[in-house]
Amino acid sequence: MSLIPRRSFLSRLSLASAAVAAGGFTFPVQAGRDQFVEVEIAPGRLRGVRHEGVNIFRGIPYGGKVSGNRRFRRPGPVEPWAGVRSSVFGAPAMQPPRQNEPAPAEDCLFLNIWTPANDNRKRPVMFYNHGGGFVIGSGASQSQDGSNLARNFDVVVVQTNHRLGLFGFLYLDEIAGEEYAGSGNMGMLDIVAGLKWVHDNIAQFGGDPENVMIFGESGGGAKTSCLYAMPSAASYFNKASIESGPGVRMTPKEVAAETTAMLLRTLNIAPADWRKLLDIPAADLLAVQNRLPFVPPFIDKDNPKKKPTPGAGGFGPVVDGKVLPGHPFDPTAPSISKNKPLLVGWNEDEYNFFIWQRKEVDLLKMDFEGLKKKLEPFHGADTAKMIATYRKTMPDASAPDIFVAISSIAMMGLGSIDIAEKKANQHGAPVYLYNFGYKSEKKILDTDYPMGTPHAMDISFKFNNEVPPKDPSQPSESFFGGSRPERFIASHHFAELWTTFARTGKPAAADVPEWPAYNLEDRPTMRIDTRCEVIDNRFAEELAMWKSIGKV
Known part of the structure; x- marks a missing residue:
């Protein structure tokens, strides 16, 4: 389908997104003129900033620990906090450092909210998936700041940080057992956890949990394509937009298994000793990831009968037959979202x-x-x-x-x-x-x-x-x-x-x-x-x- 090989294109896309992201375009909050607004949720009290008619809540934990013994697994529970949690951006996922943001970290499950008011008015919720392929990005860049959408169009905007790269998409299902089922899609399951958090909590932020749109550009469009086909996400949104990132096909599990084997060989770890991956510092794993092919071999389709071309390397959503039952839009649009309107x-x-x-x-x-x-x-x-x-x-x-x-x-x-x-x-x-x-x-x-x-x-x-x-x-x-x-x-x-x-x-x-x-x-x-x-x-x-x- 592509003028250049799909792998080459996505490498360009990820590197280009990195160039933009590294610029660190984030909106500063002028705290001297701002007021504060507080809201109570289950783990504790949050303090947001009211800035020019918009309540901004940054760095809300929607999932717990994903480091240590939680690496490559579902998140631990959100730990309650004492006092009032201030509105500051949470750590982005493991990647090169991002200007004007906290240092990247494994424990990165935070979301940001922009809302006109915490008044139970049931506004539409616009849940954005950031770009950057599946290896970089966060919910805190200037171009995607949600203030103007909230202020000018009376909607609630939500954006998440979620696991990326091998931390979010290393396929271990075949060697690690049931405890690690879905490992090749942890980054996507993080987003689902964010959607569930929205369903459970967004009413307190002036949003309607029954009227949620998911959307995203570039890699975020591909993530949105996957969510549109994922049973675990189906009950948490009712419309979607895929922008400059059509995720027609994702990585077959056979290819993902080859990529896992490549990583283990690079680290001189036998498959039976895969648990050694849990002891390697996150920064060292990121360095190894950067030595491997940068992106997954998204499957080109030169004609309707051509089989996917195998090849290892890169990390992204895996068609594992469970979390992601099939390719999002191949051979057909997903029946699970038949009744959900779509922009593309x-x-x-x-x-x-x-x-x-x-x-x-x-x-x-x-x-x-x-x-x-x-x-x-x-x-x-x-x-x-x-x-x-x-x-x-x-x-x-x-x-x-x-x-x-x-x-x-x-x-x-x-x-x-x-x-x-x-x-x-x-x-x-x-x-x-x-x-x-x-x-x-x-x-x-x-x-x-x-x-x-x-x-x-x-x-x-x-x-x-x-x-x-x-x-x-x-x-x-x-x-x-x-x-x-x-x-x-x-x-x-x-x-x-x-x-x-x-x-x-x-x-x-x-x-x-x-x-x-x-x-x-x-x-x-x-x-x-x-x-x-x-x-x-x-x-x-x-x-x-x-x-x-x-x-x-």
Whole structure:
């Protein structure tokens, strides 16, 4: 399905996400002007911060110990605390250090809440799964701060930290016994524990436990795809959004077992002595993880009959037949979520993110002969047909433009459309397909090539964090979104569509056309921008080409 091998793409994605995450974009709380608000939950009393009309509770423990004898197992219980617990971010999962956050730690099961008020009003709950593949990230970065969604759209936003990498996805079921059942999906089960906590407690934070939307971008989209197919999560949410991270297939348990064997060989541990893993310091295990292939071999699908290609390495959700009974959207959409509405889509210029992150600026200088040479190693005899199709549908495009268009739809678009088609085929709850298309004028590094709509730019837009500065005389520029004030309109559209979907199960916004559910006749797609529009059968010729060469 991909222009480049899926493993290579996810390596780029994880490393790129690491580059963004390492920047440490977090919102400081101006404590001098803030008030405090307190709430009682079972383990003890919490103190939150009321800041500009939003109650913020950070670092709430939703699970207990996952280190020591709890490593690779279900969490221990949350330990009660005396006094009042203050609102500070909890430790992120084991990963390289993150600026403006506590040091990463094994015991990382904390969540953050943004709510307009603790008043039992039963607002819709938007439960976000952070990106970063399955190896980095947390619920505390600036672009996904939930304050503006809570303040401007009257919703409750929740985000978790959860186990990542080998601490969350090392498959031990076949060698460690029943006590470690589900070990290959502990990171996902942590998120389920967070959802259960929300179900049990969110009413005290002004949220409705019976109206919960799960959503996530990039790796968070893949996590959301898994949750959509997991029986243990089913009773805790009733709608979902998968953004620039279509998790159609996950790691087969046979491949996960090979990865576990590779890790044990690297550590010179016999399978029968696997318990030695419990005694190795977490920092040492992280160092070993970084020497192995970075991400799991997500399964490409060149044609419907092709079997998954085996290969070890990387850590992510495992299709173990129990926690994750099957691939999330292969061969069909999961029946367990047939009656749950779904949003799915991608950004128009996803690949520009990777050009920026990897400094691949030479790609922006290629001519059409260079484009052919770039594509041929991956597509062979199909390359000429691919280029001809895109030159026809994009007659004014340069060779780099076409390369970005092909790469972007191959990485995120084909899987998103696959999910939409399979969901529509269920004839259950509706699915809505989108493209995000607001164009940032910012240039990629030292070039004249604009960012456009790169991977990850949608995060700050859908969280409504592209807003005018409080002081109009001050310049305003976002990390990817640029400085044009038109972006504030696009951000409001995006956020209103998502929060309305959270509230009602149907995305809608003022000054936006009615968004019809996806179907296999008209194939409507909402293009989100300063002016939103519904486009029927978008990319029809391109998709016909992809299908003709067996990529979908």
